Amino acid sequence: MTMAIDRPEKLSGLTGGQGITRMVGVGTASSADVFTQDRLLELLEIEDPRIRSVFLNSAIDTRHLTLPPEGPGGVRVAEPQGDLLDKHKKLAVEMGGQALQACLKSIGASLSDVRHLCCVTSTGFLTPGLSALIIRDLGLDPHTSRSDIVGMGCNAGLNALGVVSGWSAAHPGDLAIVLCAEACSAAYALDGTMRTAVVNSLFGDGAAALALVNGEWEGNGDGTTEIAPVGPRILKFASYIITDALDAMRYDWDRDQDRFSFFLDPQIPYVVGAHAEIVIDRLLAGTGLRRSDIGHWLVHSGGKKVIDAVVVNLGLSRHDVRHTVGVLRDYGNVSSGSFLFSYERLLEERIAEPGDYGVLMTMGPGSQIEMALIQW
DSSP: OOOOOOOOOOSTTOOOOTTOEEEEEEEEEOOSOEEEHHHHHHHTTOOOHHHHHHHHTSSOOEEEOOOOOBOGGGOBOOOOHHHHHHHHHHHHHHHHHHHHHHHHHHTTOOGGGEEEEEEEEOSSOOSSOHHHHHHHHHTOOTTOEEEEEESOGGGHHHHHHHHHHHHHHHSTTOEEEEEEEEOGGGGOOOSSOHHHHHHHTTBOOEEEEEEEEESOOEEOTTSSOEEOOOOOEEEEEEEEEOGGGTTSEEEEEETTTTEEEEEEOTTHHHHHHHHHHHHHHHHHTTTTOOGGGEEEEEEOOOOHHHHHHHHHHHTOOTTTTHHHHHHHHHHOBOGGGHHHHHHHHHHHHTOOOTTOEEEEEEEETTTEEEEEEEEO
16 A cells, blocks of 8 residues: 655745744843953054054954953963863853843743754864753753754854754754854964954854744743744755865964964955855755845855955845844854844844745855755
């Protein structure tokens, strides 16, 4: 006897969508101390005009950072790698917990509703992983399944979204969380070189949590029943690794400094921009959509030159990347969670309407470009 098996429609037309995973809530958090670029130059006693120019022409006004303690004479001294790892652990757990609870609050959920937690971080290494620490410290159900994505860098939020979308498809009705927690203060190296100046001028501390559910979610963690707000459906992903630029963005061991140090090739914004068109074409292939059909663009706040390169190569307007630019201005590059900071701002505008399409775009080490197509 042969049984008929219902299969989901192909993406063509992008209609229907029962059981497709949705993004139903978001929350963000940052470390406590906020600094302007001018104030950082003063505190770090940076006098080199070339380095000062990098800070002051970054399109960044403020960032959340946890600076090294003051040494003799009030000078900020570089921290050994062990102290940086401790800083990463403390900040990632604190910010991650705050972002997670803010996300749950946005949909009327409680910690006991979480069934899967995927944590993303690249600013430190932890075993058994940030997810285990969050589950223990916040008191999540010990039956909560977990996953950790480590070391993939700024693009990793969308890598996690792809993984957890698959988990959600296998667990309809269960609440899953993607949590990006990046303690970029734990990746600082103060050595006065241009290499570290580029990094030190750009990155900030931040965490962002995204709630996902396949179908309808009914949360009853506080004794009530809530139906999660209708959020955009996740329709399709596209990835591209620029293997010729494998070493253009990396976080590796600096033997001179005796610690890990992040490296950004000055040409990487133009390399990423030049390849963005390849990925968007693949993302929209077979959907019947054109770029002009995309109403909302949520691009990683990788830096002024990165944003400009993407705008030029994809033919976007400044309005399209207003949230990307705003997040860079107010937080700097918060690595894997940056696009979720922009998504939160889009939701606060309340302008997305049913049927609208959006594109999420991240980029990072690899060099890697990730995109996702969503629809409200």
